[in-house]
Amino acid sequence: MDAVNLEEQAARQQLFTTLYQKVFPAVAKYVSKCGGSFDEAKDVFQDALISYYEKSHTADVTINSSEGAYIYGTARYLWIKRYKQGSQTKQLDDSSAYSIIAETEAAPSEDKLLHFLETAGKRCMELLRSFYYDNLPMTRVAQLFGFSGVRSATVQKYKCIEKVRDTVKQKALTYEDFLE
Template identity: 35%
Template sequence: MTASVLLRPAPPATAFLRDELLADRTSTLTRLYQRTFPMVRRHVLERGGTTQDAKDVFQDALVVFYEKTVSGRLILTCSPGTYLVGVCRHLWQQELSRRNRLPLSELGEAEEQLPDFAEAPATESAPALAVLDYVAKLGEKCQHILLSFYYFQQPLEQIAAENNYGSVRSATVQKFKCLERLRKAVRQALALPSAR
């Protein structure tokens, strides 16, 4: 029994871990990644995620871990790997809850509901809409995403890579948010003439 206790390393002190991170961040985080990521990947895959989802969750957890450790706000009562797995489980549960509230199929349905302004006839009560004018009023990132997808017909995989998103789903959600901002701006513009 004593031998098994001696083989199991004790969790490093938080101050020692902080010193390791400050001295050689890359090496310390790489070690943590190699030891911990397989457990996180298994957890995410067993609960309907992908390896990319696991990487995204682990990266977020690693940022939280690093910032808390370096700032001195983290007090470990377990090994760093156990702490990271716990944070990842929590983050994955949050992601699953978010996905259940807004399933991917709803994003596609919302796009179908967007009227086709190119075919809308110009009348005095509903002036011809220059959609690009409204797109130009969006932020630079939204402009890029919407034009890339709708005008240049780039695949979401390419848009995700160009904008440094962790997954295609992140790019899809961002595209949907930008589309909603565009729709809101157009609705407000259409409401203004009738309010006069």
């Protein structure tokens, strides 16, 4: 190898090392949060890193974001794509078919769900019911509840959902806690 190739290889190695240290922790945290393993996070990150490197060294392609943002966004996209493909291609054998049937029979208890929705307050219950159960558009919800606009109604709906989430988190509840 000549000196130019060695310098180019060293520069590429340094770039990969820097990007790995800078971006991989965020990718690993995201994949872990979405139920993936550390090895899956490494695979997704490496695919995203290669994609970035190939695109950044192509003359006709311009990347309009920072290196880290591009790699992180690509890794997220790849993880979502991998996750969807994995859930669609799982083979069903007799035992898994039985467990799916059993899961559909164990429906969440409406009383338990309603109890946690009530912790958000009466107004929140009415707002959430109007949007999710009655399927009213946000413009109508804003009018009904006297909000200044759709944005205000959307923010309030989000706050109501967060109240319920906080209650569930405080009590460290899982899905099984809502089954009858």
